[in-house]
Amino acid sequence: MNIAVVGSGYVGLVTGVCLAHIGHDVICVDIDEAKIKTLKQAKVPIYEPGLEDLLKKYLKNKRLRFTTSIKEATKESTAIFIAVGTPSKKNGEADLTYVENVAREIAVTMDSYKLIIEKSTVPADTGRRIERTIRLNLKNKIKQEKKGDREFDVASNPEFLREGSAVHDFMNPDRVVIGVESKKAEKILREIYKPLKPKMVVTNIKSAELIKHASNSFLATKISFINAIAQICDHIGGDVLKVAEGMGYDKRIGRAFLNAGVGYGGSCFPKDVDAFIRLSEKSGYNFRLLKEVRNVNEEQKSSFIRLIEDKLWIVKNKVIGVLGLAFKADTDDMRNAPSIDIIQALQAEGAKIRAYDPQAVNNAKKVLEDIIYCKDPYELAKDCDCLLILTEWDEFKDIDFTKIKKSMKQDIIFDGRNLYSDNRLGDIGFEYHGIGRGQV
Numbered sequence: 001m002n003i004a005v006v007g008s009g010y011v012g013l014v015t016g017v018c019l020a021h022i023g024h025d026v027i028c029v030d031i032d033e034a035k036i037k038t039l040k041q042a043k044v045p046i047y048e049p050g051l052e053d054l055l056k057k058y059l060k061n062k063r064l065r066f067t068t069s070i071k072e073a074t075k076e077s078t079a080i081f082i083a084v085g086t087p088s089k090k091n092g093e094a095d096l097t098y099v100e101n102v103a104r105e106i107a108v109t110m111d112s113y114k115l116i117i118e119k120s121t122v123p124a125d126t127g128r129r130i131e132r133t134i135r136l137n138l139k140n141k142i143k144q145e146k147k148g149d150r151e152f153d154v155a156s157n158p159e160f161l162r163e164g165s166a167v168h169d170f171m172n173p174d175r176v177v178i179g180v181e182s183k184k185a186e187k188i189l190r191e192i193y194k195p196l197k198p199k200m201v202v203t204n205i206k207s208a209e210l211i212k213h214a215s216n217s218f219l220a221t222k223i224s225f226i227n228a229i230a231q232i233c234d235h236i237g238g239d240v241l242k243v244a245e246g247m248g249y250d251k252r253i254g255r256a257f258l259n260a261g262v263g264y265g266g267s268c269f270p271k272d273v274d275a276f277i278r279l280s281e282k283s284g285y286n287f288r289l290l291k292e293v294r295n296v297n298e299e300q301k302s303s304f305i306r307l308i309e310d311k312l313w314i315v316k317n318k319v320i321g322v323l324g325l326a327f328k329a330d331t332d333d334m335r336n337a338p339s340i341d342i343i344q345a346l347q348a349e350g351a352k353i354r355a356y357d358p359q360a361v362n363n364a365k366k367v368l369e370d371i372i373y374c375k376d377p378y379e380l381a382k383d384c385d386c387l388l389i390l391t392e393w394d395e396f397k398d399i400d401f402t403k404i405k406k407s408m409k410q411d412i413i414f415d416g417r418n419l420y421s422d423n424r425l426g427d428i429g430f431e432y433h434g435i436g437r438g439q440v
């Protein structure tokens with residue numbers, strides 16, 4: 001099928017490349033000319049394992065193309081995915097300006113039936129608004145094949161991929177959710193995903209939109225729940241890792257997303273939780289539970305900062321080494337990374353920050369100032385008063401801490417991801433502080 005994907009960021013690019021991989025002819029669009037130029041040269045502007053190889057392959061055999069022109073992409077495609085950003089407004093609501101712009105641009109070009117699919121995460125009711133926007137901006141007469149056929153359809157197809165394993169997640173979805181209002185739209189979406197043989201959840205547009213918000217909010221709730229348990233563990237002397245293990249074997253609960261740490265971040269959970277709270281408020285429901293999820297998440301960062309202040313005593317002029325800046329492992333994404341708030345709070349008290357991250361340094365430079373970036377953990381540790389672990393990169397597990405210890409000024413480690421839970425750092429003489437490890 002001829003498919004357009006508008007927005008070539010983390011979601012749009014993965015979607016476009018993977019749709020080409022399963023046999024479709026795909027044209028990806030972005031307004032960012034530099035990004036499109038890079039992509040045309042078969043270079044991936046983000047860090048996402050496995051993506052560049054597929055990009056090269058499908059660019060070469062021309063199943064995948066890139067353009068800055070929505071007009072060109074609309075003309076050539078039957079299905080058009082909208083995968084642009086939906087950032088937060090100041091009041092927490094989702095800013096749908098980019099979605100509206102794209103809907104308008106598609107409308108003025110359409111001259112035959114198109115299925116317009118929301119892939120971006122949007123509040124319930126956006127589908128109806130997209131439909132209205134398109135209808136108001138239609139410039140060309142669209143021929144209907146049969147009496148009663150629609151000129152176009154809007155559908156919802158939320159994305160559940162995780163950065164860092166996005167290609168794998170797209171190719172092996174737990175489920176594909178489609179929200180449709182016509183048989184034709186359902187047929188097209190089923191055909192698009194047929195090669196993946198996924199479990200399909202077919203519903204109306206509003207329910208599909210709600211599934212995405214409800215899923216992300218539930219996962220954020222699990223994280224805040226285990227972080228609240230971690231606080232109790234620290235106070236009364238339990239080990240959150242064992243609590244999570246003991247809970248996780250229960251199939252009704254599951255172990256995933258029960259990792260205590262410095263809180264969730266990234267481009268999705270914080271903004272989607274905010275947007276869901278606002279949507280609920282507007283609909284007349286006060287989503288107190290979700291507000292508390294957000295509070296617990298913020299509190300998790302401040303209690304980590306308090307712990308550092310307590311153990312270092314005077315933070316001013318102390319040298320703090322930060323291992324990991326990205327909001328999670330296997331990505332270079334710094335959006336809403338907990339490292340930002342933690343580093344800025346410590347800098348405000350006069351700490352000197354050194355940092356190392358395997359992938360996120362370029363993006364970190366755009367949001368953090370006055371940091372000495374180091375080429376590896378060993379250079380980082382030099383003369384540090386303490387180290388903070390803020391991202392759970394796999395490569396950090398193999399660090400030679402005996403070597404690290406020799407170059408540090410003081411031997412204190414604050415492990416914000418419980419990466420070294422086996423007390424090996426304590427065994428070699430570090431003062432080790434994990435999250436929710438009580439008296440372990």
Ligand SMILES: NC(=O)c1ccc[n+]([C@@H]2O[C@H](COP(=O)([O-])OP(=O)(O)OC[C@H]3O[C@@H](n4cnc5c(N)ncnc54)[C@H](O)[C@@H]3O)[C@@H](O)[C@H]2O)c1
Nearest residue numbers: 007008009010011030031032084085086098120121159163
């Ligand atoms: N990143 C994730 O892990 C993830 C997962 C699931 C869902 N989502 C959702 O998917 C959506 C996109 O997220 P992302 O992380 O890919 O964002 P992103 O910022 O990485 O990419 C968005 C892209 O859209 C482009 N764009 C903006 N306006 C445009 C226009 N008028 N025409 C063409 N391109 C335009 C931008 O230049 C940018 O490249 C968001 O709603 C997000 O919540 C993200």
